[in-house]
Amino acid sequence: MNLILLGAPGAGKGTQAELLVKKLSIPAISTGNMLREAIANGTELGKKAKQFMDEGALVPDELILGIIGDRVAQSDCAKGFILDGVPRTLAQAEALEAKGIRIDHVVSIEVDDSVIEGRMTGRRVCGKCGASYHVVANPPKVDGVCDSCGSELVIRKDDKPETVRKRLEVYHATTEVLKDFYGKLGRLCVVNGDQSIEGANEDILKAIGAKV
Numbered sequence: 584m585n586l587i588l589l590g591a592p593g594a595g596k597g598t599q600a601e602l603l604v605k606k607l608s609i610p611a612i613s614t615g616n617m618l619r620e621a622i623a624n625g626t627e628l629g630k631k632a633k634q635f636m637d638e639g640a641l642v643p644d645e646l647i648l649g650i651i652g653d654r655v656a657q658s659d660c661a662k663g664f665i666l667d668g669v670p671r672t673l674a675q676a677e678a679l680e681a682k683g684i685r686i687d688h689v690v691s692i693e694v695d696d697s698v699i700e701g702r703m704t705g706r707r708v709c710g711k712c713g714a715s716y717h718v719v720a721n722p723p724k725v726d727g728v729c730d731s732c733g734s735e736l737v738i739r740k741d742d743k744p745e746t747v748r749k750r751l752e753v754y755h756a757t758t759e760v761l762k763d764f765y766g767k768l769g770r771l772c773v774v775n776g777d778q779s780i781e782g783a784n785e786d787i788l789k790a791i792g793a794k795v
């Protein structure tokens with residue numbers, strides 16, 4: 584089962600991807616997490632991506648396509664994968680099709696922009712594995728510590744309100760059109776993301792025909 588999670592910044596793509604990894608036993612591939620790791624490690628990719636990410640702009644398509652093609656070809660993706668935050672432009676979606684990367688379902692997680700700011704101000708992420716928490720809606724078991732890997736939780740640099748607003752603008756201007764693209768291919772399902780994390784997860788599993 585090859586899935587794409589589509590949605591605005593803060594819609595819950597990363598949160599739902601973590602739950603789906605456990606339920607479906609396939610890996611999640613988050614381009615955002617991969618780019619943050621590249622920045623932390625000071626790689627060439629990280630150096631090229633940093634300014635775009637800090638400003639809330641999209642990283643150029645060629646950098647994204649370079650990392651995604653290699654990643655889905657790895658052996659752990661043989662039974663399927665969950666793409667979190669990619670594709671994000673029409674060019675990226677068309678390139679996946681052209682590379683013959685089969686997509687079974689595209690889940691658009693829908694949350695009104697007015698809800699997003701509160702989610703972002705309360706978000707804490709693991710500096711090591713990228714797991715996403717919220718101080719109220721999804722707190723870690725131990726304050727400031729990742730449940731999954733025990734590393735320190737941090738505030739993402741691009742979660743400043745003005746950068747979040749810019750990221751929302753970019754989503755509506757450039758990424759939302761992918762709903763039409765995948766809708767025409769008959770692969771789109773829409774899920775209400777403005778409900779409990781568990782409720783949204785159940786709706787996603789139902790929408791993709793998986794066991795709840």
Ligand code: AP5
Nearest residue numbers: 592593594595596597598614615642668702706716717720
């Ligand atoms: P990326 O890391 O993908 O960020 P994003 O798309 O902006 O989305 P977020 O990670 O902010 O939100 P999310 O939907 O994962 O929400 P989460 O589950 O954390 O990308 C960052 C940057 O990298 C981009 O701006 C761009 O520069 C670059 N980039 C990445 N991919 C790219 C690509 N393909 N092309 C070009 N550039 C690319 O949830 C948010 C918060 O809400 C958390 O605190 C969570 O606990 C909480 N929450 C989740 N669900 C619920 C719920 N149901 N109720 C209450 N709270 C909830």
Ligand code: MG
Nearest residue numbers: 596597615668
């Ligand atoms: Mg995310």
